[in-house]
Amino acid sequence: MLTVVQTVLFAPGTVVDQIFPYTGQSAQDYTTDRYKNKGSGRFESNYFESELGARGLINSNVGPALKSFPFYEDASTIHDAIERFMATFVNSFYATKKAITRDAELQAWVTEAQGPAEAIDFPSITSNGDLIDVLTHIAHLASTSHHTVNTNELIDISSTLPFHPPALYKPIPTRKGIKNVANYLPPFNQVLTQFAVGALFARPKFVGSKRALLHMFDDPNMLDRMNPKTRKAAAKFKKDMQAFSADVSGRTFDTDGLSQGMPFVWRALDPNVAPYSITT
Template structure:
């Protein structure tokens, strides 16, 4: 049997069957023995060109075998889901009389009556169908389902754009200027101006908004102003006429929707992808970290070819739904990845939030922060598991430093893999724990907060979240109809259909849910008592947290976690344990 065939068999054993009794290298002789197999893998698992933008992608016979295995697993899982989407789409498409022509803004709510029951069994987020026009709804989305584009402006910042004192005072209900909000550390900002420069699709339109949000004296997080940055570059505020201000919020949502879907590819899929590739080329399949990463990266390599064929190719999702072409969107992902978004350590959970001033910021603490409140519970449980797992194999920092395969992973990631900001070496148990916790965080609490079931339940709901405008951005204020800018019926149904393909309703309450992230016989059978106990504790913690999420209701002010909607995207019994598209 030649070496390539042997390597494929070994790698597929790692993919499908696991190893009984994971170990770190036990001395020089063991390292040499394991190194022979690793070198064979390195000869067959190669770095190839990017498939859908971003970093390198697997090539060589072993790389192609692993990609094929991931695609096979992905197709097995998504086929039943796709059938549900097709069933829902057919039902919705045959109910055209129900929608009354979508001639008014409110008629878009009729798209939800008796529809999408298979793909979205629980319907949109509670509160959405009644509170969707509220300013607090719009602003709190920035702290829940779309928490990665907003930041607090440091007190020393120059203001990106001006809003006059009279307007700011009327909006805030107090004698405050924009500069005073900045000095008090209560001014926040989101910037989508970069979207103006990418190639456009036909007959679909968008602004390139940047926007201010502010913290009121009562601690509420609210919108202050939205600038379009196209055409006559209008600045809208909540004191404008209702139709103008509603359209301004929709224009921002169009930009934010595009950003979230492109950003998440760079910030989750592609960071994990390149780290896993480097690990495959440096860790023995007998290594416990190889086994852990193999679990967390389930179906990972299927995403790039799927994204290219489903999202970026000519005539596919971006071309048909969004204002920026598929080619432009793919290149935007690449630019994001190589210009900060692809940074590994800079994206650590609290590091990122602190860098953007959302926690421990230069100003008052956010009174409510649904994303952080949900994700921190899961992140804490992930870190607890990872610490136990790492300590069960490495009894000291010295043992971490002395593992040649582990150190080779860091060297490989920073060398041939060209990963960005990956640890250059692992010096301690804590440093290794941080890195593994971050990978688990990316595949769960980051990804599923902006994607998966989150799209149909809130982030892509109509009428407030179209993928595009269907008339040019206004050059003057005073519009009389918001509906004329929204997608016509067939485009609206197409948006639901595409977003439904991202959902995973069949994962709910199954072993594919986040609660079972570490509860896999294939993985656990090769570990030890401490790891198995930690996995059971993690699962129990997730079941408990799920009950808390499911029991949430509105308080007497009609709010949940400070928002006029109940956000449940990170319910661990419904979100997957690994990345999906």
């Protein structure tokens, strides 16, 4: 997967060089620095609401609260549903706190994550709540976090300028007084390249398929090994996500020309469109 990404996106003369104001190498350097040194790679500190709070996007003591936040609104619905499933799964398996700490395989996994795997800020797991949080966050990273800016979202939403970073084809201005923002938009040929790249990442065959997010826990082979409470929780998750998908796909503008308080219709996290895992 990494080799494909490096070859298609970051190699000299390829996608990032063509459609961003910075080079592929600059993008790799920036991302690596953000991950290792600037907090982006921290596991526990970047739990869903903790990360948004640290950025001042929710629960901020500075300035007014955001009046509209479509990502948070939709991601919260999915995140809460994932957390409910994980709570049932974990609590129905580990009857006591001691059961967690005595699970040798689980604790060996934690030791590896905190040690040889070099996972940054990976927590100790000494209670059911700890494990629920970890599993929920892993599912969030692979679904609602990743697919907000990837796969089917790219060509459908982000490629509609100005909702994506390639909309800026020059470095961000460092002074005020810029009167012609069109000078910062990409030339026509680069726009076509952006659309082509967005289409390259799309997974249209996943829409309405078993790979869609609403089927995250809908795996007969897995569920056959689970207890009745977990199987019931999986069915509840699927039902809730089907209902949420109907809400998202049915969105349109209200009488004020707004959707979710915004001047655009945002459907990036439709559970019947977004995949439930990172794809190749």
